Amino acid sequence: MAPSVTHVSGTVTGNVEVRFTDSGVAVxxxxxxQTTTQxxxxxxxxxxxTPIRYVCTAWxxxxxxxxESLVDGVRVLxxxxxxxxxxxxxxxxxxxxxxSLRQRIAYTETSLPSPASAAPISPTTPVAAPAAPxxxxxxxxxxxxxxxxxxxxxxxxxxxxxxxxxxTARTSADxxxxxxxx
Numbered sequence: 564m565a566p567s568v569t570h571v572s573g574t575v576t577g578n579v580e581v582r583f584t585d586s587g588v589a590v591x592x593x594x595x596x597q598t599t600t601q602x603x604x605x606x607x608x609x610x611x612x613t614p615i616r617y618v619c620t621a622w623x624x625x626x627x628x629x630x631e632s633l634v635d636g637v638r639v640l641x642x643x644x645x646x647x648x649x650x651x652x653x654x655x656x657x658x659x660x661x662x663s664l665r666q667r668i669a670y671t672e673t674s675l676p677s678p679a680s681a682a683p684i685s686p687t688t689p690v691a692a693p694a695a696p697x698x699x700x701x702x703x704x705x706x707x708x709x710x711x712x713x714x715x716x717x718x719x720x721x722x723x724x725x726x727x728x729x730x731t732a733r734t735s736a737d738x739x740x741x742x743x744x745x
Contacts, residue, residue: 573597
């Protein structure tokens with residue numbers, strides 16, 4: 564019988580533990596709690612159900628990335644195989660892992676916003692031009708120039724340059740974008 568594959572959405576509880584095998588393979592373990600909600604018809608409100616506890620184990624690059632990315636309290640989505648159930652917990656061997664975007668924004672290395680995007684913008688304040696990339700960032704190759712393979716589309720850089728202000732005029736590149744205005 565093949566192990567059952569499951570998809571779990573829950574909150575990381577505690578710190579991620581990482582270890583290395585004698586041959587140098589990374590393995591990490593973290594705990595996850597899934598709390599379902601149930602409708603209480605008598606009280607006309609949602610109530611938290613019984614929490615389900617998971618002990619998740621990831622290997623190799625997934626283990627390294629999970630160790631660097633996960634902290635206590637982060638909501639995650641996990642795909643894995645149930646390996647055993649004991650001590651009031653479900654043990655999962657993790658195949659894939661992602662941060663839940665329900666309550667936070669996650670940035671990848673290539674989608675990090677510029678520091679200027681954090682500055683508050685008021686309707687009366689003129690929008691400043693974006694700062695030129697530093698030599699260090701350009702040398703590191705953190706982001707390919709707009710329009711090149713691996714880089715953001717041209718409309719992305721134009722929108723960033725305007726400070727993402729909702730009243731800015733849409734450019735022709737924005738009009739061609741399937742996600743413009745979202």
